[in-house]
Amino acid sequence: MKLKSLALAASACTLVSALPAMAQTEIQWWHSMTAVNNEWVNDLAKQFNESQKQYKIVPTYKGSYTDSFTAAIAAFRAGQAPHILQVFEVGTATMMVSKGASVPVTQVMKDAGYKFDPAAYIPAVAGYYTAPNGQMLSFPFNSSTTVFYVNKDAFKAAGIDTATLPATWSDVAAAAAKLKAAGHKCPLTVAWQGWTQLESFSTWHNVELATRKNGLAGWDARLVANSPLHVRHIENLGNMAKQGLFVYKGRDNIPEATFVSGECAMITTSSGFYGNVKKNAKFDWAVTTLPYYADVPGAPQNTVIGGASLWVMSGKQPADYKGVAAFFDFLSNPEVQSASHKRTGYLPITVAAYELTAKSGFYKDNPGADTAVNQMIRKVTDKSRGIRLGNYVQIRRIADEEFEGVWAGKKSAKQALDAYVSRGNELLERFEKSIK
């Protein structure tokens, strides 16, 4: 008898102690954030996990954007996909057409009973991740845009006034010529050339990169980036390359190192480069808006986003989705977003978070930190809302290949852009065919 009650008590004890652990739902989150941004992601999860007891977010670093994307695809095919997957912006089209692989964020939030207002988001950010029917498909997480960095010490050494920084491409060319005359070996370089010199260039000047609202309106969009303005710009850069004013330093973000080291005096690249420069540059520098052509009507409009968003994968339990919704609700909090923005240099994502950051005096203490926001927080047009095209990883690569022909002086700007359009359109046609 005694023994029996003891056993009962013991089992009751285990039951009680097991209860909270059993009730807690684990949410898997795969991401691609490294170094300081990895710490940021882990802190967000920790903060959320400590704020409530029901759900536990488990962030896992799964390699670069492409690596984690491939890993998630393999996992999905094996029925082992994570709940939340961070996908880079060029993977958006692939996610959208893979019907059944993900659940729209609007749906997840609605099912869990949360208020979710896409209008709260910065239009150029939300536009990228919203389906033609107005449903927001993924949750904007880390968004950046294209900006312009200047080495002020190099400018001073070349006798250039740094009170007003170059705003137009003719200002840039003039500054580059002075730098060159003063013996500077690399006045200007560009990183992410497809993103900065074609995509953002197009929206910044309010011209189409592709038809059908740059692909946002449908998959039958086709590239039109061989317009006279595009040709003029690439020709201009090609000529600058010939004169040694613009020096090509490689694809993607490889050229960034040449700015931090002081080798190149000006660079167009991601606003996410801010933290790196702040930490590592051993000279006086400034960040300013992307250069434009002053004679183009409507310029400057707004730039396009890069970065990544969070997708909710399909095939999970309803309780899991409630947890995902709770986490997204936490992330939507203006205070959380403002803190993330200050910490990482990524865009604040919502208007409320931007205003909160401005009120805190952050932009006064960190001049230039609001450049990216100012470029984005504008009323967008159909030509500038965003760019969403299929097979886009390959199309960006085509831009790299064709531009290199121009920088090497082997192709004219017109030839390169015509080839970019026709090669890219072939990929777009194939993409359109594959989703029917």
Added chain:
Amino acid sequence: MAAEKRVVFRSRWLPWALLAPQGAVIAVFFFWPAGQALVQSFQQSDAFGTSVEWVGLDNFRNLFDDPAYLASFWTTALFSVLVAGIGLVLSLLLALFADRVIKGSGIYRTLLIWPYAVAPAVAGVLWMFMFAPSVGILSYLLEQAGIEWNFLLNGAQAMTLIVTAAVWKQLSYNFLFFLAGLQAIPKSLVEAAAIDGAHPWRRFWSIQFPLLSPITFFLLVINVVYAFFDTFAIVDASTQGGPGKDTAILVYKVYYDGFKALDLGGSAAQSVVLMAIVVALTVIQFRFVEKRVTY
């Protein structure tokens, strides 16, 4: 002659049982993936495999309609000839020297075998750093010598870079086989020739080289397969196929389209084409080159 050497098994099942482990390995790691690639080359699917469609020869048609793809055949041919050619000549030369070294031969050989332990991607990065236009030690030296070096925009220089990295990576392997081959040649033959007054070149060309021919042939096949299949990591880590498409060899495009761009059908079609080429090349090598080999 061959018939006399053949081992005769009494049991019927024993030879099959002995072959089974190797057969299983080949089936799982070669025939199964190859079969999958063949099937996928006739399909088009989205990345997640939620919709799969049979498209017949569409993937192949897309490939051969693409002038850039056709151009990469030439790039690949040039690359493979350079890698196999330079790789074999250089390693044979090193093996000949190593064969003659008496003092410190252990250290010398170990150092030469070392690069084999390096992963292809690391080899690519290593050479890319040394040849990097603004910071590389080799590009600095080249600039001092008056050569303008920028593999980011100069296709020939980019090709030089990946060939160098690919040759360097495979050098140890070739060296090891050549050295073993040279040491297997009876000293008496070489010495007899020396007594007859044959100078070193003559001794090499008339005695050592013909006796090495089975090894040379084996290495030729291996090196061609290596250049065709094993070099994508070097390209990915250094030039990424650029500038333009000047170093976009076939296997790199297979890797890029499949793993980076997630175009599985297109990538599978390319690997089927690549497979056909390598099978054809190997058959040609065995039918024509092997005739000149003396075992």
